[in-house]
Amino acid sequence: xxxxxxxxxxxxxxxxxxxxxxxxxxxxxxxxxxxxxxxxxxxxxxxxxxxxxxxxxxxxxxxxxxxxxxxxxxxxxxxxxxxxxxxxxxxxxxxxxxxxxxxxxxxxxxxxxx
Amino acid sequence: xxxxxxxxxxxxxxxxxxxxxxxxxxxxxxxxxxxxxxxxxxxxxxxxxxxxxxxxxxxxxxxxxxxxxxxxxxxxxxxxxxxxxxxxxxxxxxxxxxxxxxxxxxxxxxxxxxx
Numbered sequence: 001x002x003x004x005x006x007x008x009x010x011x012x013x014x015x016x017x018x019x020x021x022x023x024x025x026x027x028x029x030x031x032x033x034x035x036x037x038x039x040x041x042x043x044x045x046x047x048x049x050x051x052x053x054x055x056x057x058x059x060x061x062x063x064x065x066x067x068x069x070x071x072x073x074x075x076x077x078x079x080x081x082x083x084x085x086x087x088x089x090x091x092x093x094x095x096x097x098x099x100x101x102x103x104x105x106x107x108x109x110x111x112x113x114x
Numbered sequence: 115x116x117x118x119x120x121x122x123x124x125x126x127x128x129x130x131x132x133x134x135x136x137x138x139x140x141x142x143x144x145x146x147x148x149x150x151x152x153x154x155x156x157x158x159x160x161x162x163x164x165x166x167x168x169x170x171x172x173x174x175x176x177x178x179x180x181x182x183x184x185x186x187x188x189x190x191x192x193x194x195x196x197x198x199x200x201x202x203x204x205x206x207x208x209x210x211x212x213x214x215x216x217x218x219x220x221x222x223x224x225x226x227x228x229x
Contacts, residue, residue: 105157
């Protein structure tokens with residue numbers, strides 16, 4: 001079956017702009033989480049959604065937001081982009097919420113902010 | 115919140131040698147500890163995980179040990195091969211608690227296996 005799909009794969013924005021990233025989980029997976037990956041900070045948790053509800057949120061400013069649709073697809077939005085937002089944004093899906101088990105990651109959306 | 119420290123940040127070994135990566139965690143409520151491997155330019159993939167009711171788990175050349183008292187866990191790779199070269203991330207989570215599926219990752223270890 002198809003894996004986790006993220007779009008776009010690469011994008012370049014300028015400071016002050018906003019960006020929306022999309023994630024389609026593996027069919028049947030209802031939990032979607034987002035992580036920011038940077039060379040200096042590693043993988044940092046952004047938020048997690050299950051059944052269209054945000055269940056958990058990491059320590060990121062309010063400029064970072066997300067949502068999940070009824071088909072489990074998820075989007076995250078970053079407003080008023082800053083240079084420090086340049087990163088690889090990874091989406092991961094899992095079958096159930098909060099039971100441990102494998103997270104299936106997408107290939108990521110690489111955001112460059114100029 | 116949870117904090118996970120991972121060492122070393124880089125590890126270079128000869129093919130056939132063993133490699134050990136160590137992590138410590140701060141939250142005693144953490145009870146699920148996965149390890150992810152990320153090859154260059156690719157997505158992280160789970161290679162092994164362990165829950166707090168188990169002290170050791172092995173899968174072919176890979177093993178993970180957990181010391182709950184000391185709050186540390188380690189990844190052991192034996193008979194390393196060049197294809198083991200990648201970045202390895204440890205993580206911790208509190209399964210069944212209010213943190214749901216949130217994983218706190220270590221900083222990663224770049225493992226290089228020289229032929």
